[in-house]
Amino acid sequence: MQPTGKPAKLFWVRLLVVLTLLAGVNYIAWRWIASLNWDAWWIAVPLVAAETYSLVDVLLFGLTVWRLKTRPAAPPAPADATVDVFITTYNEPLDLVMTTALAAQRIRHPHSTWILDDGDRAELRELAAANGLGYVTRGADWDGMPRHAKAGNLNNALMVTEGEFLLILDADQIPEPDILDKTLGYFNNRKTALVQTPQYFSNVPADDPLGSQAPLFYGPIQQGKDGWNAAFFCGSNAILRREALMQLGLVGYVKETEKSIRRALSASQAAIRKARKAASGEPALMQQTLDEVEAATREARRRLDAGESLSEITYRARRRVEQAVQTLVLADVSALQSDLAEIAAMSPVAVGDAGVPVVTDDAVQRMAARDWSPLGAIESVQAVLDALSVERTDEAQPVMPLATISVTEDMATSMRMHGLGWQSVYHHEVLAYGLAPEDIGTMLTQRLRWAQGTIQVFLRENPLVQRGLKLGQRLMYFATMWTYLSGFAAVVYFAAPIIYLLFGILPVSSLSTDFFARFIPFMVVNQLLFAVAGKGIPTWRGQQYSLALFPTWIKACTTAAANVWFGRPLGFAVTPKDRQSGGPRWSLIRPQIVVSVFLIAASIVGIGRLVAGMSEPIGTFVNVFWVVFDLIIMSVLIRAVLYQGNPAAVHPDGTDSVNETSIERAVRGPQL
Structure with a gap:
């Protein structure tokens, strides 16, 4: 350390x-008041x-730096801890991915090494098999579903692996053999969900013309956040507890499903109110049926507010609506035919950002705006409730542990874990060596994506109002x-x-x-x-x-x-x-x-x-x-x-990409 x-x-x-x-407040107050x-x-x-x-x-x-935290060396790693090492890739060069994978394979603590190939490349699959590496790609269940880039890739791998802990590495981040020996011991604390280590780039010259190393962030800032239990996940070179991620996914699924059920019930009540206006001259049985459907939606909302089981709420609501429909023996068939066509075009449910089915804005607007026939309104309610089933065994990853609300999955994921009461650790020691951008265009693309992802999280889940976070944690996320x-x-x-x-x-x-x-x-x-x-x-x-x-x-x-x-x-x-x-x-x-x-x-x-x-x-x-x-x-x-790259940096394949000394440190043995 x-x-x-x-x-x-x-x-x-x-x-x-x-x-x-004192000096800042004195100056700014004077500026506003007198200058x-x-x-x-x-x-x-x-x-x-x-x-x-x-x-x-x-x-x-x-x-942030008020609580600068210096941690002693981690306790010894538990010998029986099972670890999956995930190497995420999409279209990076095969030799680069395999260099990282072979280095990961040589990590001393017992583990399984997996290449998570979102590019589904047959040649990479063959290289992984030839070297005894695990290989994971998306299955057919992802066809036509939101993929969520790296977050989706990791969520997919979570469902087909079993390790108690996960070491996540980008395709270019070559780990030291002792990376797990120096970090797993922190998880002896059962509340620890994340250990983040610095990201260091071996192809950056001493004057760092593109500002890639970020020593202030991977130093006092992360150490300060660590003092507030707010050091956050930076996407790579981090170890996470599977239990925490799965809890996060399940809690997130329940929250998003509850939101969607509330939208469905609101849309249903709007449709019933419209139909009631048009049903003044209808038989009493029709009026009673509308009353029963509206009562079913009110009862469902009451149960939601009481925190009852979501599956039980949706099941009971659907059953009551079905029974109400079955009591009808008279209907305006011509009006119903027009309404059925509208229902068919409505597409009431879509998959949202969190992988959870949500009632679409289109469905809400159609149900609230259309002048329904009474039976058509009831059928529309039934269509939405039937589509919004809580049990979803036919979807790609209905439980999304890593956050998918942003183009960067890391910050939102750790913020949610902190909100659930989990703890994080920042281990201030370089244990993996990566590649920084070697031209300004690539650097700007990277910085733009980081910034966009952070602002997305801010607008969607402002830490200042997130439940479960302590005040210091709120301010640490807000500061970034x-x-x-x-x-x-x-x-x-x-x-x-x-x-x-x-x-x-x-x-x-x-x-x-x-x-x-x-x-x-x-x-x-x-x-x-x-x-x-x-x-x-x-x-x-x-x-x-x-x-x-x-x-x-x-x-x-x-x-x-x-x-x-x-x-x-x-x-x-x-x-x-x-x-x-x-x-x-x-x-x-x-x-x-x-x-x-x-x-x-x-x-x-x-x-x-x-x-x-x-x-x-x-x-x-x-x-x-x-x-x-x-x-x-x-x-x-x-x-x-x-700047056209660092001529002193040499990749194993002969291109100017990776510092040779870092390869020698991290990869002991034959390379591609």
Whole structure:
């Protein structure tokens, strides 16, 4: 274990957190109350809002590192613990997958190694068999069903394997032979559901031009979250307890089924109310039947609220409706024929994101809007209730343990496990070596997917209102989601100096002593907090990309919102594990280039205005300094576009992909 988070360090971290809180609140309160230039409110208010966002961001970081946790070595692994090692793959090169699989096969603790091939490739099946590896792919029961990408692949494998614990590895993550020896002992605590280890990339040069290593996240941030029992699953290099996942799947299935039953009953009651209006002249028997069906739906809702068995509720409701229909001997056949055609076209039930059948919006709208004949309304209720059976033996994975509400399955899964009372562990030691993107296009695709998935979770299952989570856990998950809103703040930070230097419009009332006396202490303690919390690790690259990738963060927020609120597809792309061909792709950073041009032009104009006596020296100096800082931030993208991979990294097949020393460490024996 790396000895971070010692008591002395923790003291200084907490002191700086308190100072950051005091200085930050002092500055932001003064900004809102006394410094706004209301004549230019259209930039003054966005700027102070962006600064407020940044204060919340740094305070959430401070709260995270408040409980930096240093764990001693794990107890010895239980010798009888059964483990399945899952290597997930879709279309990665076969030699890359097999290199990881053979390394996994050599893990010392007894285990079974499985290749989970979502590409269903015959050649990979043959290679697995030839090397004594397990091979799993989707069966015919998945045809026509939502596949849910990696989450669906893992859920499928869960149903055909038996290990008590699961080590999940991406296709490029080569494990150390002792990875299980150093982590399984944490599961001696029966409440531990997850042990996450860092993701480290062996093909990244020392200057890390694409910001792949994330040492701040896989260091103080995860260690801090661990102190709040909120270290979360990062998709790979993690060990999970099967029992926790299966409980998660069953609880999720019950919750989603209950939601769907409530929708079905609401739709049924709407249809009956419509039919009652049209049945004023119908025989008394028809009126009695409608009363009986409506009473059946009310009774079902009462039982739902009382927490009774879902299968019993749906069974009783269906039986009462069937009996009511059987008592009818008179019906308007011509009206019923029209209604039956509507029912046939209704498709009342579809499979939702969680793999659970749900009453469709189409069915709800049709049932609520149509003027039904009395018997047609009853038949529509019967159709929905019959389709919404709780027992579903003919569907692909009706129980989905890993969350499928997002294009990234990891965060939502661990958040749900924490909500059920399970615990997690962050083991701060590199035990697997992977491949980072080797070009900016692949990097942007990867970062966009991560951000989209996080925002999807935020919009669908906001941790601040999730039942079962403790306050600290809520804030730890929220902190990660909050960071992806930084793209909007970045736009304001770039715009403010441009507006001043071009037009002389200052968003603050004046750059007085009061301003600097509050602003400078806040910035100093803010940077000191990051420096002390991240002592010994490079954090500057991460700070650069948090601002420089503002178009990616904005796109992630808008596309994820469109997906969650309006159902627009996101698409899903597996991150390529090899370098993409072609020269520098400047078009990928066009928005940043445009902003940089404006920053440079604004500086030239601003200096010209100063020479001509049209602006204040202090204001010009401050904003030119601000522009220089922004340009330094943006400069990381120049190196990123020109970066064509690490020539010192050598893959076993001869391509420049994997650092040879990491292969020698992780793979002992013959390779493909």
